[in-house]
């Protein structure tokens with residue numbers, strides 16, 4: 178688990194553990210904490226906190242202990258929220274207390290990721306960066322990017338036609354292209370060569386750093402002062418350089434394009450051109466980091482959702498065929514739905530909601546931290562408590578009529594049952610709700626409806642579909658194989674013709 182710390186003298190680790198334990202034991206006044214797994218006097222119950230695929234075990238613990246499950250030890254208190262009611266009460270109605278993020282020493286401080294929106298603490302810098310992002314991502318502003326999203330969906334269709342077996346990498350590239358296109362406006366050829374590869378390598382390291390326990394300095398921040406030759410410090414310095422390049426180079430590129438008069442429309446271009454503000458170094462820093470946050474937050478989630486859709490379609494042909502029949506009937510046979518057709522396609526809408534419910538891509542949302550001590554339902558919640566909104570528990574809340582484990586889009590069309598709409602929980606809560614929600618919803622509709630209209634996804638004969646999922650913060654499917662084939666010869670012609678008419682090439 179602590180592989181990156183190899184080389185650190187073990188005696189130092191033991192010393193820090195003992196110091197932490199002693200401090201924690203004797204510095205906590207008697208408080209009333211929510212229930213949780215049994216505690217030992219010395220180390221509390223923190224070691225019972227599941228790390229991999231934690232959402233499943235935490236949901237099981239929720240059935241035993243209720244909406245609130247508490248873990249304590251090593252100076253840390255973690256409160257898991259297992260219901261919409263508890264999440265809304267705290268993250269929304271008490272947003273001034275519950276909107277900080279946990280402090281990740283390795284990812285945040287050492288790699289420098291804490292300068293962008295998702296990891297910034299609730300305060301003036303975060304507010305400013307969110308405002309900049311919202312100016313280009315609100316539901317009106319994102320209409321500007323509909324042609325780009327529809328073009329990229331068409332290019333994905335062409336790639337799926339040419340080399341269907343490489344669908345993982347095609348979908349990943351498409352999800353990245355959308356976010357980079359919206360944030361910086363580069364043509365596709367430039368995006369691929371100058372951005373995506375480097376972004377993916379950086380995200381790989383970021384993914385490793387979000388696994389709890391991967392870096393001991395997240396438990397004992399004092400370790401960050403160890404000399405720079407210690408392996409995890411060297412890796413951190415390397416990560417810091419990658420993050421810095423990822424954030425700076427596309428921003429500088431847009432600036433140069435503006436000077437040369439060749440910048441395409443994008444959020445960065447719009448912000449830099451704004452006549453209401455002077456582009457001081459400080460404002461440029463805010464824009465650079467606000468835009469630099471979008472790839473990490475927006476590409477993986479869109480990628481994961483599309484892959485989950487593909488797996489679900491191969492496993493549930495009846496739902497796929499109903500959605501295809503609706504598209505053929507409403508939009509027309511051999512026509513690709515436009516994003517503006519979404520409201521006319523209720524079954525496709527329900528299928529997308531079911532994809533998001535069946536396997537939420539951020540099953541534990543993104544954790545928060547309390548800014549001050551609080552009390553809830555008669556329990557104490559100390560300052561700096563880590564809050565985990567377990568949205569998996571909401572997705573899998575038992576339902577009287579439909580099996581929660583089955584893939585049944587109809588549950589969202591049935592007025593007799595009340596199922597919490599993923600639009601209300603999959604994108605987070607309160608002040609920190611996902612600022613990319615409107616863009617993401619358009620992307621997901623464009624990609625999924627285009628694939629449904631033009632392809633048939635099915636299992637490969639003689640092969641079972643691997644249904645394992647990643648266990649990190651963003652949980653996407655492990656490699657699986659499916660057959661992806663054009664629905665007809667007319668569909669092949671349509672895919673060819675549409676892909677050459679893309680303006681973004």
Ligand code: HEM
Pocket residue numbers: 294295296307310356470471472474475476478479482538539542543544603604605606607608609610611612613614616617621
């Ligand atoms: C299916 C797609 C997506 C899902 C499921 C998703 C979900 C989420 C969730 C759960 C959060 C945490 C909110 C909270 O703490 O309450 C979040 C934050 C965020 N998302 Fe998204 N997101 C998606 C796509 C996008 C896209 C396309 C963008 C941008 C282009 C984006 C940008 C962000 C940013 C910047 C944050 C940090 C907000 C903050 O900390 O204040 N997301 N997202």
